[in-house]
Amino acid sequence: MRIVLSLIISLLIFPIVAQAQTQAWTLDSCVNYALHNNIQIKQTRLNIKLSESNLSKSKADLLPSVNANGSYNMNFGTAVDPFTYQFVENNTSSMNVGIGASLDLFNGLRNYNTMNREKINLEAAMADVERIQNDISLNIALAYLNILLSNELVINAKEQLSSTEMQIDKTQKLVDAGSLPQGNLLEIEAQAASEKLQLVNAQNQLINMRLVLKQFLDLDTVSSFDIVVPQINSPSEKELVQNINDIYSLALNLPQIKSAELKLQSAETNLDISRSYGLPSLSLSANYGTGYSSSRSKYTFVEGVPVEQDYPFGEQFTDNLSTSVSLRLSIPIFNNYGVKNSTQSSAISIENQRYNVQLTKNQLYKEIQQAYSDALGAYEKYVASKKNFEALSESFVYTQKKFDVGMVTSVDYNMAKTRLSAAESSLTSSKYEFIFKKNVLNFYSGKSFSLE
Numbered sequence: 001m002r003i004v005l006s007l008i009i010s011l012l013i014f015p016i017v018a019q020a021q022t023q024a025w026t027l028d029s030c031v032n033y034a035l036h037n038n039i040q041i042k043q044t045r046l047n048i049k050l051s052e053s054n055l056s057k058s059k060a061d062l063l064p065s066v067n068a069n070g071s072y073n074m075n076f077g078t079a080v081d082p083f084t085y086q087f088v089e090n091n092t093s094s095m096n097v098g099i100g101a102s103l104d105l106f107n108g109l110r111n112y113n114t115m116n117r118e119k120i121n122l123e124a125a126m127a128d129v130e131r132i133q134n135d136i137s138l139n140i141a142l143a144y145l146n147i148l149l150s151n152e153l154v155i156n157a158k159e160q161l162s163s164t165e166m167q168i169d170k171t172q173k174l175v176d177a178g179s180l181p182q183g184n185l186l187e188i189e190a191q192a193a194s195e196k197l198q199l200v201n202a203q204n205q206l207i208n209m210r211l212v213l214k215q216f217l218d219l220d221t222v223s224s225f226d227i228v229v230p231q232i233n234s235p236s237e238k239e240l241v242q243n244i245n246d247i248y249s250l251a252l253n254l255p256q257i258k259s260a261e262l263k264l265q266s267a268e269t270n271l272d273i274s275r276s277y278g279l280p281s282l283s284l285s286a287n288y289g290t291g292y293s294s295s296r297s298k299y300t301f302v303e304g305v306p307v308e309q310d311y312p313f314g315e316q317f318t319d320n321l322s323t324s325v326s327l328r329l330s331i332p333i334f335n336n337y338g339v340k341n342s343t344q345s346s347a348i349s350i351e352n353q354r355y356n357v358q359l360t361k362n363q364l365y366k367e368i369q370q371a372y373s374d375a376l377g378a379y380e381k382y383v384a385s386k387k388n389f390e391a392l393s394e395s396f397v398y399t400q401k402k403f404d405v406g407m408v409t410s411v412d413y414n415m416a417k418t419r420l421s422a423a424e425s426s427l428t429s430s431k432y433e434f435i436f437k438k439n440v441l442n443f444y445s446g447k448s449f450s451l452e
Helices: 002-022 027-037 039-060 110-176 182-216 244-251 255-276 313-319 338-404 410-444
Strands: 065-075 092-106 281-293 297-302 305-310 322-330
Touching (some): 027 039, 027 110, 039 110, 110 338, 110 410, 244 338, 255 338, 281 313, 338 410
Antiparallel strands (some): 281 322, 297 305
């Protein structure tokens, strides 16, 4: 009965699972999936956990330490009793138990600065994760756009082939009627064969682009994979109204800048930690304990005469109780130049990190300059490609009409159609190129990726 029930449940669930596996992916779903499953991101998040652990340890270092201790000793021959400090010649045994606590009252604020440094390192680790997430998101967006581009090129190739096949039918009728020579038909058929090859190449390119995105997502490359094809409007130059300096001001909030600045703060705090080793330190400690020794005896007076008796274990533990409290002051005088060398190394690290912050900002500004130039260039290319396509479309319509009445040869017709096909592919490529370049620029401005 259980087997039958399991089979029924499996049959009910399977269609749901299968539908989920074949459901078309949107750009947002691709990015969200990668952010939650990408191994590189998971590895970087481990640095956050490590920083959290270091921060927790630094906070714990501000607390007192408490430890219990105990020991048991056996002595053979002459030894010193640990409680009476007298020599005994018999074999003896002794034990000690206690509990102690210690607390750093002052150590140059070393523990406090260490805690602050670990807080900064944790923020820097979070910024590093955000930076990698941004990089992966852009790579996925580019792969997604390449699929859309390849898909549109396939559609264009199919339309071109369909148009040529319709022209073959028209030409066949004209050839049968004796209005056109057989050579014209052969030329058109050759054009169709060429366009079939272009279609196959475009379809292969689409398969490869899907594979690239699936590999970015670490999906099974064998299973089916489809994406949602959104409605994309014609690009507009109005989308590039910001200037470079405005974009750079917004981009200073990007995680790579935050990470570099936080690492500079961490290096500055590390210098304070290095200096603390050259300052006096004061600590407080307390101990409470007792013990037992088999060599101890207990004396009682009987009629004024001391009589030696065994000293019971329980009584010794009570009588030997002791408490101590101590303050320890340590003043560094000479430590093989350890503090000096450590301080110098920390100061050099600060200077190096300052250069790193400036290099990161300079690199960011250069990237924005390049992205702005690329976006403008891509838009100009799109505008030129659009005008070229519109002009060739009108020219092809005119050429087709002339070809239908025998005023131009099939060679001229094929050349006009080939130029139109190339112009259409160029227009499609330039459109998606501009969309990506525009979104890269928007990324520096803190805007989300958009296909509109």
